[in-house]
Amino acid sequence: MKIKSLWGKPPMKSSYDVVIIGGGIHGLAAAYFLGRDHDVRDVAVLERRFVGYGGTGRNTAIVRANQRSQENVKLYDEGLKLWPKLISELDFNMMFLNCGNLNLAHSEAAMGALRLQVSTAQFLGVISELLDAKQCKELVPQLDLSDRLTHPILGGMFHPPGGTLRHDAVAWGLAKGAAKYGTRIHQQTEVTGINVENGKVVSVQTDRGLIRTSRVLIAAGGYSTLLAGMVGLRLPIHVLPIQAMVSQPVKPFLNHVVSSGAYHVYCNQSLKGELVTGSHMDPWPTYTTHVTAQYIKHQAEALTELMPCLRGLRFMRIWGGLADMTSDMAPIIDGNDPAEGLFLDCGWGYFGFKSGPITGKYLAQFMATGSCPDILKPFTRRRYQEGRFIGEIAAPVYYGPWN
Amino acid sequence: MSFTITCPICGKRDLYEFRFGGEVRGPRPEEEGLTPEAYSQFVHMRTNPGGPQKEWWYHRDGCATWFTVWRDTLTNREVQKT
Numbered sequence A: 001m002k003i004k005s006l007w008g009k010p011p012m013k014s015s016y017d018v019v020i021i022g023g024g025i026h027g028l029a030a031a032y033f034l035g036r037d038h039d040v041r042d043v044a045v046l047e048r049r050f051v052g053y054g055g056t057g058r059n060t061a062i063v064r065a066n067q068r069s070q071e072n073v074k075l076y077d078e079g080l081k082l083w084p085k086l087i088s089e090l091d092f093n094m095m096f097l098n099c100g101n102l103n104l105a106h107s108e109a110a111m112g113a114l115r116l117q118v119s120t121a122q123f124l125g126v127i128s129e130l131l132d133a134k135q136c137k138e139l140v141p142q143l144d145l146s147d148r149l150t151h152p153i154l155g156g157m158f159h160p161p162g163g164t165l166r167h168d169a170v171a172w173g174l175a176k177g178a179a180k181y182g183t184r185i186h187q188q189t190e191v192t193g194i195n196v197e198n199g200k201v202v203s204v205q206t207d208r209g210l211i212r213t214s215r216v217l218i219a220a221g222g223y224s225t226l227l228a229g230m231v232g233l234r235l236p237i238h239v240l241p242i243q244a245m246v247s248q249p250v251k252p253f254l255n256h257v258v259s260s261g262a263y264h265v266y267c268n269q270s271l272k273g274e275l276v277t278g279s280h281m282d283p284w285p286t287y288t289t290h291v292t293a294q295y296i297k298h299q300a301e302a303l304t305e306l307m308p309c310l311r312g313l314r315f316m317r318i319w320g321g322l323a324d325m326t327s328d329m330a331p332i333i334d335g336n337d338p339a340e341g342l343f344l345d346c347g348w349g350y351f352g353f354k355s356g357p358i359t360g361k362y363l364a365q366f367m368a369t370g371s372c373p374d375i376l377k378p379f380t381r382r383r384y385q386e387g388r389f390i391g392e393i394a395a396p397v398y399y400g401p402w403n
Numbered sequence B: 001m002s003f004t005i006t007c008p009i010c011g012k013r014d015l016y017e018f019r020f021g022g023e024v025r026g027p028r029p030e031e032e033g034l035t036p037e038a039y040s041q042f043v044h045m046r047t048n049p050g051g052p053q054k055e056w057w058y059h060r061d062g063c064a065t066w067f068t069v070w071r072d073t074l075t076n077r078e079v080q081k082t
Helices: A025-038 A070-090 A108-123 A133-139 A167-180 A221-229 A293-306 A352-369 A374-379 B036-043
Strands: A018-021 A043-046 A101-105 A129-132 A155-159 A184-186 A191-197 A200-206 A209-212 A215-218 A237-247 A257-260 A265-269 A275-281 A315-326 A332-335 A342-346 B004-007 B011-014 B019-023 B052-058 B066-072
Touching: A018 A025, A025 A043, A025 A167, A025 A342, A025 A352, A043 A167, A070 A108, A070 A167, A070 A352, A070 A374, A101 A108, A101 A133, A108 A129, A108 A155, A129 A133, A133 A155, A167 A184, A167 A352, A200 A215, A215 A221, A215 A352, A221 A237, A221 A315, A221 A342, A237 A293, A257 A293, A265 A293, A275 A293, A293 A315, A332 A352, A332 A374, A342 A352, A352 A374, B004 B066
Parallel strands: A018 A043, A018 A215, A043 A184, A101 A257, A215 A342
Antiparallel strands: A101 A155, A129 A155, A191 A200, A200 A209, A237 A275, A237 A315, A257 A265, A265 A275, A332 A342, B004 B011, B019 B052, B052 B066
């Protein structure tokens, strides 16, 4: 049987209108919307490994729109509403499961933070509600409400519009869609330099030769700071290692994404029955994707404390990846600064999946017209020197027993 | 164990005993004539090299010493460099 490639293997050209560095969800979405909305079809996506390898491949594919800050909620809410349209438009099954997200709180401070967050969501028309401990147990009967827990459950926040998707399918679907509009996807192509002359981007150096272009988008996730460094640009980003695991498959029992800030754990049950679980990042920068025994132990302890029925469940796989974290937990989206034709889409940390297609849509508008859409304006790099930080760090997930 | 860090007092120990203190950024810039751009360069911007980096570590679960090491961020091995 001959398998037809979704995006082909086109020959490399020596120049393109737009070069996108990074063949993940963000880069591919920008390419897709450049073609769909703006008739910019001479686009190259350069990917060092393979489509969906980096940040796209390591993520746990949860979507939601219940962030803390108003700037973020607006973007993620639109992003959440875009999925069903995108799936039918691309004619690609991304396995969207609208199961809703439950965040647990284990201290009065965390309950206060949840109240604020629920208010923000409701103010912006996003469905999100505050629950007491008993209501949490009605949603997830496996939760242990007793005081045997180191940090007993006081309540939670339920966000019904959220859910999960299949991350590989999102990358493949977008790649297929982008290729349909003429984007050339070049895998196994490493960018080794970005050339700027007289304040304008002129070309991109790759291990397959020089590509002339006037517009470059850096959408390389954890490797964005290295690429920005090629034009002498420093970013407020730490590249931290993040790990995730899946368990053996079991009968369906968990109907929602459950997360807890104090225990540093979140998990959901995949359509196949596996528990997909993730947690905090290790707080030191690295470009390796090592996994650690401490992490496995931490996850096992946290999960079995919250849901004692999980004791004895076996983990099947563990993997690590990079997260490009900014100090205010919000992304850096910028264009024509400091060089004309240089666009940035990075610093997403572990929010990159939820925001991928919607950011690509607005970034495409930015790149095609040259003017930044209002919804992306708060996320410039210069907000750090202007003191306009985005308060995402005040979200309840960062509330532990220490506050 | 992910990798080890060598404390000047306690020697080579498991990474999880330490707290990372950021890349070495040099001295705080002079107040006089300091622009918001230069100040944010010092406070927020990072180099994040893919390779050897001089960085601060704190031996949290040990002797409580702050010290610097050179570590290669591509391998997590400490490297000799001054």
